[in-house]
Amino acid sequence: MEWKQKDRERYQEAKEYVDTIFIPLLGIDDIASNQAQDWLEQADAIQVISKEIERHYTGRVFLYPTYTYHVKCDYQLEVNRLNNWIENLKNEHFKHVFFLSFDPQWKLNEKDLNGQLLWITAPSINEREKEDALKVLHHQAKLLSDLIRTYWKNS
Amino acid sequence: MSGKKQPVSRRQFLNYTLTGVGGFMAAGMLAPMVRFAIDPVLQASSGGDLKAVAQVDELTTEPQRFDWTIDQVDAWYESEVTKSAWVYKTDNDEIMALSPVCKHLGCVVNWQGDPDHPEQFFCPCHDGRYYKDGVNVPNTPPNAALDVFEHEVREGTLYLGNAKPRGEF
Ligand code: FES
Numbered sequence: 001m002e003w004k005q006k007d008r009e010r011y012q013e014a015k016e017y018v019d020t021i022f023i024p025l026l027g028i029d030d031i032a033s034n035q036a037q038d039w040l041e042q043a044d045a046i047q048v049i050s051k052e053i054e055r056h057y058t059g060r061v062f063l064y065p066t067y068t069y070h071v072k073c074d075y076q077l078e079v080n081r082l083n084n085w086i087e088n089l090k091n092e093h094f095k096h097v098f099f100l101s102f103d104p105q106w107k108l109n110e111k112d113l114n115g116q117l118l119w120i121t122a123p124s125i126n127e128r129e130k131e132d133a134l135k136v137l138h139h140q141a142k143l144l145s146d147l148i149r150t151y152w153k154n155s
Numbered sequence: 156m157s158g159k160k161q162p163v164s165r166r167q168f169l170n171y172t173l174t175g176v177g178g179f180m181a182a183g184m185l186a187p188m189v190r191f192a193i194d195p196v197l198q199a200s201s202g203g204d205l206k207a208v209a210q211v212d213e214l215t216t217e218p219q220r221f222d223w224t225i226d227q228v229d230a231w232y233e234s235e236v237t238k239s240a241w242v243y244k245t246d247n248d249e250i251m252a253l254s255p256v257c258k259h260l261g262c263v264v265n266w267q268g269d270p271d272h273p274e275q276f277f278c279p280c281h282d283g284r285y286y287k288d289g290v291n292v293p294n295t296p297p298n299a300a301l302d303v304f305e306h307e308v309r310e311g312t313l314y315l316g317n318a319k320p321r322g323e324f
Contacts, residue, residue: 059260
């Protein structure tokens with residue numbers, strides 16, 4: 001399920017089955033900067049992967065909107081804000097929290113995050129080779145889905 | 156004039172080989188997953204809601220997963236949505252195309268997804284199970300059988316339409 005009107009009712013009816021929060025983390029930069037292309041590719045990739053994971057696990061995972069931050073932020077502050085978010089989003093049913101990111105800065109701050117960070121290196125994708133890119137992204141989504149399942153199993 | 160051939164520099168050589176190996180590995184990993192991207196012939200839709208998803212001669216009695224995409228209007232946006240089906244031939248040589256969408260809360264089920272129940276479909280979300288014919292295993296969360304896709308075979312190609320609940324056929 002995701003943060004959409006159609007899923008609110010669905011969630012109400014099934015909340016005891018939905019025990020996992022999923023939040024993608026996305027950095028943005030000045031569009032004129034030299035790195036903008038990297039962040040733009042990551043924006044597309046994170047969207048495709050998150051949606052695909054939501055499709056696999058729609059009855060158990062709740063996908064929240066992507067948390068967006070500026071890449072020159074103070075990550076320690078962002079960690080605090082995120083933990084605050086989680087504090088307020090969690091209810092008695094949510095037992096697992098996952099974040100998805102390509103940004104190594106989160107990896108460095110992982111231990112302070114109140115949830116599991118799924119960190120993967122960014123695939124280099126190109127809009128003009130959409131079908132190839134989709135193959136790669138769907139494969140990554142599949143691997144991450146399997147990883148999430150191992151967390152479920154061990155809890 | 157020197158009849159010397161253009162030498163391939165060491166760097167070019169490395170580049171060629173590495174791209175080759177990488178590409179080959181990627182193809183091996185991905186080939187079974189995303190057929191629609193590999194065989195563009197299969198993409199040509201046949202009018203109506205039917206989509207070409209597989210060649211009949213690649214079907215076996217073992218369920219295989221085929222993926223394809225459709226355009227869907229989702230709230231305000233039109234977007235591309237991935238669809239999948241588990242397809243196999245029954246003992247009577249009939250084609251069975253099952254929707255992978257769990258009848259409990261909609262997760263995607265996998266054939267042989269649980270090592271303890273090798274001849275069943277398994278839903279990883281709440282351990283729902285289905286027999287090979289798609290009927291739900293009693294005392295697991297789903298309370299209905301997997302939907303079945305309408306299908307049609309034309310010139311050796313399998314086309315799938317909408318998935319419908321049992322009893323609507
Ligand atoms: S969604 Fe399949 S068992 Fe709950």
